[in-house]
Amino acid sequence: MGKIQLNLSVVNRFGVLVRISELFARRGFNISSLEVHETSDPDVSEMTIVAYGDDYAHTQMLRQLGKLHDVISIK
Amino acid sequence: MKIAGSDILVETLIEQGAEVVFGYPGGQVLNIYDSLYLKSDRIKHIITAHEQGAAHAADGYARATGKVGVVIATSGPGATNLVTGLANAMLDSVPMVAITGNVPCNLLGKDSFQEVDIVGITIPVTKHNFMVTKTEDLADTIRQAFRIAKSGRPGPVLVDIPKDVQVNTAEYEPVPVVEPFALKTASEEAIEKAAAMIAESKKPYIYCGGGVISAGAEKELALLSEKMDAPVGCSIMGLTALPVSNKRNLGMTGMHGHFVASKAKNDADLVITLGARFSNRATGNVAKFCQGAKMIHIDIDAAELDKNVTVDLGIQGDVKDAISRIIEKISPAFHPDWWKEIEEIKKFEAENTAAQIGTLTPYDVIETVNSYLPDDTPVATDVGQHQMWAAQKYRFETPRTFLTSGGLGTMGFGMGAAIGGCVATGKRTVLFTGDGSFGMNLNEMTTAVSQNLPLIVVILNNGVLGMVRQWQAAFYNEHYSQTTLERKTDFPALARAFGAKGFAVTNVDELHAAMKEAVETNGTVLIDCAIHMDERVLPMIPPGGAIENMILS
Ligand SMILES: Cc1ncc(C[n+]2csc(CCOP(=O)(O)OP(=O)(O)O)c2C)c(N)n1
Ligand SMILES: [Mg+2]
Numbered sequence: 051m052g053k054i055q056l057n058l059s060v061v062n063r064f065g066v067l068v069r070i071s072e073l074f075a076r077r078g079f080n081i082s083s084l085e086v087h088e089t090s091d092p093d094v095s096e097m098t099i100v101a102y103g104d105d106y107a108h109t110q111m112l113r114q115l116g117k118l119h120d121v122i123s124i125k
Numbered sequence: 126m127k128i129a130g131s132d133i134l135v136e137t138l139i140e141q142g143a144e145v146v147f148g149y150p151g152g153q154v155l156n157i158y159d160s161l162y163l164k165s166d167r168i169k170h171i172i173t174a175h176e177q178g179a180a181h182a183a184d185g186y187a188r189a190t191g192k193v194g195v196v197i198a199t200s201g202p203g204a205t206n207l208v209t210g211l212a213n214a215m216l217d218s219v220p221m222v223a224i225t226g227n228v229p230c231n232l233l234g235k236d237s238f239q240e241v242d243i244v245g246i247t248i249p250v251t252k253h254n255f256m257v258t259k260t261e262d263l264a265d266t267i268r269q270a271f272r273i274a275k276s277g278r279p280g281p282v283l284v285d286i287p288k289d290v291q292v293n294t295a296e297y298e299p300v301p302v303v304e305p306f307a308l309k310t311a312s313e314e315a316i317e318k319a320a321a322m323i324a325e326s327k328k329p330y331i332y333c334g335g336g337v338i339s340a341g342a343e344k345e346l347a348l349l350s351e352k353m354d355a356p357v358g359c360s361i362m363g364l365t366a367l368p369v370s371n372k373r374n375l376g377m378t379g380m381h382g383h384f385v386a387s388k389a390k391n392d393a394d395l396v397i398t399l400g401a402r403f404s405n406r407a408t409g410n411v412a413k414f415c416q417g418a419k420m421i422h423i424d425i426d427a428a429e430l431d432k433n434v435t436v437d438l439g440i441q442g443d444v445k446d447a448i449s450r451i452i453e454k455i456s457p458a459f460h461p462d463w464w465k466e467i468e469e470i471k472k473f474e475a476e477n478t479a480a481q482i483g484t485l486t487p488y489d490v491i492e493t494v495n496s497y498l499p500d501d502t503p504v505a506t507d508v509g510q511h512q513m514w515a516a517q518k519y520r521f522e523t524p525r526t527f528l529t530s531g532g533l534g535t536m537g538f539g540m541g542a543a544i545g546g547c548v549a550t551g552k553r554t555v556l557f558t559g560d561g562s563f564g565m566n567l568n569e570m571t572t573a574v575s576q577n578l579p580l581i582v583v584i585l586n587n588g589v590l591g592m593v594r595q596w597q598a599a600f601y602n603e604h605y606s607q608t609t610l611e612r613k614t615d616f617p618a619l620a621r622a623f624g625a626k627g628f629a630v631t632n633v634d635e636l637h638a639a640m641k642e643a644v645e646t647n648g649t650v651l652i653d654c655a656i657h658m659d660e661r662v663l664p665m666i667p668p669g670g671a672i673e674n675m676i677l678s
Contacts, residue, residue, distance in 0.1 A: 065244060065245070065248075065256075068245060068248060069248055072248050072249060076249055106431070109431065110428065110432065113427045113428035113430075114428050116427065116428070117426070117428060118253075119253045119273060
């Protein structure tokens with residue numbers, strides 16, 4: 051169970067946090083920490099999520115998050 | 126010119142190609158219904174008996190045509206009644222746009238009358254959803270919703286529109302129908318690898334899912350199987366991608382699939398999966414699934430690759446494009462030995478599958494009804510044994526003619542879906558339902574009758590929740606807990622009460638007579654077919670089992 055850190059750039063719209071946390075909950079991934087920051091662009095927020103999981107979990111997190119329309123990019 | 130939000134909504138629906146919408150009015154969509162009234166010469170609205178029926182109708186409409194289905198419901202209970210329909214469309218990747226009204230923005234969050242957070246409720250069961258808070262954003266949001274619904278792997282999108290957004294005005298300029306987002310296509314390297322794996326294979330197998338139909342890749346599938354000389358097995362969602370009359374089509378695989386379709390997949394040395402997600406009903410025990418085979422999986426949704434089954438070559442991309450490019454790279458192959466093996470399995474299946482027991486057997490019903498209907502007939506089902514019998518036995522020849530709830534397994538889907546399919550195609554439509562499932566949404570008989578739809582409702586009436594009963598018989602010591610219905614409903618009389626024709630049949634001759642009249646009837650007909658309560662769906666791979674556990678008799 052490795053540590054997984056995901057840096058997301060997301061649309062700054064109400065409900066974004068729910069969409070992302072709901073995805074983790076639904077897929078059975080536990081979030082260890084989560085931070086949301088403003089950026090210089092008022093339409094965009096940055097999110098840092100830390101979770102624990104194996105390679106399978108990591109890949110699924112990236113690919114499932116990639117399908118959310120409010121997620122602009124993932125690092 | 127500035128127009129009201131409700132007019133913008135309806136104009137945008139028309140602009141985006143919605144000819145028919147399904148729905149149910151209420152307090153928070155009164156403005157929308159007023160606009161629909163005024164524009165009724167340009168867009169048709171069909172009122173159902175229940176919002177769930179409307180959602181399933183929009184879904185059936187979309188399945189039958191590939192177009193985006195549209196459903197409208199009021200806030201609160203109207204909106205929550207859509208939830209099952211959305212989940213159903215989500216799990217089967219059906220393009221749909223659901224419009225809900227909500228209380229005015231200043232009343233949101235106050236637990237106002239008929240206020241629910243439908244956006245929050247439907248996050249897990251939609252591809253995406255929106256709440257529109259400014260009338261200026263409305264037209265573009267609706268366009269986005271259509272775009273998302275039909276792009277890539279399709280799915281349902283909900284747009285929640287508070288009442289003041291419908292009332293306030295904004296500028297509206299029509300735009301052309303939005304194009305889907307550009308599809309990802311497979312890399313050249315991946316296509317070459319796939320072609321190389323195909324060239325090495327002696328016992329290839331193509332496993333076809335619903336993605337082939339979504340992608341419109343039915344012709345490419347047929348060409349690929351021909352050039353590879355490979356059998357094709359389908360998930361329930363993949364049925365209709367290849368005509369039953371195609372000699373390489375082995376039919377449905379999985380828990381209740383044909384033995385030959387599952388066994389050949391198990392014995393193959395290469396399995397190419399196209400647009401399928403390896404649901405547990407399709408795979409059984411994943412650890413034992415296709416152990417001896419190399420696996421290629423092509424899907425537009427990258428998240429499906431290695432999600433349920435780990436494969437040797439996962440390819441993200443449009444299946445239509447990928448198959449065409451693979452076809453160009455491979456030389457024609459012939460696998461007579463492999464086909465001999467497959468024929469042996471077919472023979473074994475035919476000789477060892479237990480016969481059905483009643484006077485009028487389930488297969489009699491499916492085959493007799495089938496014999497009266499042209500190949501392009503939309504065939505809807507509900508959920509249970511009758512659904513599996515239809516999936517196994519109906520001779521599907523035309524893509525998009527099977528409207529069934531594959532992923533969610535929604536009892537009550539059938540009536541709405543059949544209505545949607547019938548409205549969409551204008552063709553006589555058949556619904557195979559069960560006595561249990563029909564009970565869930567039989568209210569929609571009112572819709573079929575008021576629309577004068579040429580719909581034939583065939584009830585495979587075993588007097589029980591047969592599918593559950595079958596499990597109770599096999600795994601729960603025949604404890605038939607709450608599955609023996611002992612209802613006294615007179616279905617033909619009920620049909621007549623709704624304004625439809627109704628027949629009850631107990632043998633094949635009576636069914637022939639009823640079908641003869643049904644296909645001559647300009648309207649809705651119900652045929653109640655008495656079948657034996659102990660009929661089983663066979664073959665069956667027990668849950669979590671593998672091919673060697675398959676029960677044939
Ligand atoms: C909404 C819903 N509730 C419960 C179930 C569980 N379930 C699956 S099949 C089935 C029995 C269906 O009975 P019927 O419609 O009579 O069909 P049969 O199996 O007898 O052909 C039930 C209860 C379901 N799939 N959907
Ligand atoms: Mg039944």
